[in-house]
Amino acid sequence: MEPLSTGIPVLDREFDGGVPSGSVVALTADPASQSELIVDRLARVRECRYLTTVRSVDAVESGLSLDEEDDDRTVVRSARGDDPFASVLAAAADLPDRGTIVVDSVDPLEEHDRDAYVEFLGELRQRVVDVDGLAVMYALKGDTVARNRGVTEQIADVVFDLRTTVTGTEIANRLVVPKFRGGAALEEPLKLKLTDSVSVDTSRDIA
Template sequence: METLPTGISVLDREFGGGLPSGSVVALKADPASQSELIINRLSRVRKCRYLTTVRSPDAVEAGLTLDGGTAAADAAEETVVRSVDGDDPFEDALSVAADLPERGTLVIDSVEPFEAKERDRYRTLLNDVRQHVDEAGGIAVLHAFKGGSIGQNRVVTEQVADVVFDLRTTVTGTEIANRLVVPKFRGGAALEEPLKLKLTDTVSVDTSRDIA
């Protein structure tokens, strides 16, 4: 099984080079967090098919070029961004997944509109996405926001996912701390402890000390 880089050096080091090809990844995060930076990195490292259910394609494309200069702009050209704009969002998602290039990355940002639908149909969608990702030897990333009115199908997302990234953002005094917990990693080793990240205009390790 091939290992595919994530585009985030600290994660690639922790995971022995990246994520196993064919993986479905769920990134859970607060809506007010900087989780888009992680999604952008995952999107830019390879050819990508990006389905946006909330933001406009123009907004997504602008974000993909923010923090990487010429290299980011070149990678963004390899990304095809589509929005859910048809009568059937499931057909939109399957169309994007079927177009996934070899070793490419599929992003669904965010997955809540699909989780809100009937469970059997959502489970079928995820299984079909997995099949397309397996055939392409790529990865799929499901951006899953916490809070609000999370539907009962979030458990389906977490069950189907091979890898679960749980980004936890806390505010204490003047500090904003972002910790990435990886409780699930099929085909690899989950992190034994949270990884403190610095999310500004890029993604790096936060080396500042916690103050009790």
């Protein structure tokens, strides 16, 4: 399993080049955080099929700020219909070698029947393995836990958990990686600076 770049240099350094090909990645984050910056990098580093389940295609394309080169590499499609599983799997069937498929967000899919959701994830994972690609499941946190969030995290090979805290003086973003099949999980949180890009936050924590 060769590593696939995340598009984020600090993460690639931590993980010896990136995430193992054929992996399913779950990115969990607060809806009001700058986590979309991480999704943006993951979606634009290689050819990508980007499935949106909540926002419109136009809104996603505008947020990604796609240029002419990106238009050929990043294809945004809607998965907001009656059968989102079929929409995602159809896009996965079109996934090129070492390509990335993003589901943004996976929350509506997690509310379906557990057995159907497990079968869907199994088919998606197999397709990603077949093309040595990457699947990114963008999973938002809320006041209540999504019905099948535990299934998502269990099947995922890698879990990126972005934790955002707000104090009177700063907004702190820490990336926790508790699970990393095919590699070593981080022993401690990685403090990130999320503004209009993703970088290491070198500021000191003041107790």
